Amino acid sequence: MLSTLQTPRSSLSRFTLPSTITTLASNSQSTLTTTQSPTTSPPQSQILSIRHSLLTRNLSAVDLARSYLTRLRLTEPHLRSFLHIPDDQTIISQANDLDRRIAAGEDVGPLAGVLVAVKDNICTADMPSTGGSRILQNYRPPFDATAVKxxxxxxxxxxxxxxxxxxGMGSTTEASAFQ
Structure with a gap:
């Protein structure tokens, strides 16, 4: 299995610059040689950086989760972008489990530690799924949608x-029953 910290060979070609560029200029052919060496690393990714920091134990999943929760508590009253946020302990316990699995050397998956918000029309077994409507205000699905799973x-x-x-009948959240 390919590590998520390594870029597949086929993807590397996108980031490699040609060493010679041929151009046509006013009916004469000239060759411009660049001094840049081929680039072998793709652009930086926060997900890969977080995963690397977790796996090398420079960052704990619990610290990452607490930082996120602090920021969420500060910004959410103004943004009102979430309809449901589990209690802090639920998120912290998932992060604790991840830290334990990393310490034990278990495979933690390519999205290890990535904190994900799910749109409210996607079923989650442990949270209400309202689709932005008061009709479904108390609906808790008995399963996770395949994407969440x-x-x-x-x-x-x-x-x-x-x-x-x-x-989902709009694009601005102005028609949410909870706005």
Whole structure:
């Protein structure tokens, strides 16, 4: 299995610069040689950086989760972008479990420690799923949607359900029953 910290060979070609560029200029052919060496690393990714920091234990999943929760508590009253956020202990316990698995050398998945918010029209077994409508205000699905299940299997931590227009009928969240 390819490590998520390594870029697949086929993807590297996108980031490699040609060493020679041929140009046509006013009916004469000239060759411009660049002095840049080929680039072998893709652009930086926060997900890969977080995963690397977790796996090398420069960062704990609990510290990452607490930092996120602090920022969420500061910004959410103004943004009102979440309809449901689990209690802090639920998220911290998932982060603790991840730290324990990393310490034990277990495979934690490519999304290890990535904190994910899920739109409210996607079913989550442990949180209400309202679709932005008061009709479904107290609905708790008995299962996780396949997308949520896959996110969790890959190591992601679901930290809440985000607001939306009622039943997805809009694009600005102005038609949310909870706005």
């Amino acid at each position: 896959k996110l969790k299997e890959l190591g992601g931590i679901v930290v809440g359900k985000t607001n939306m227009d009622e039943f």
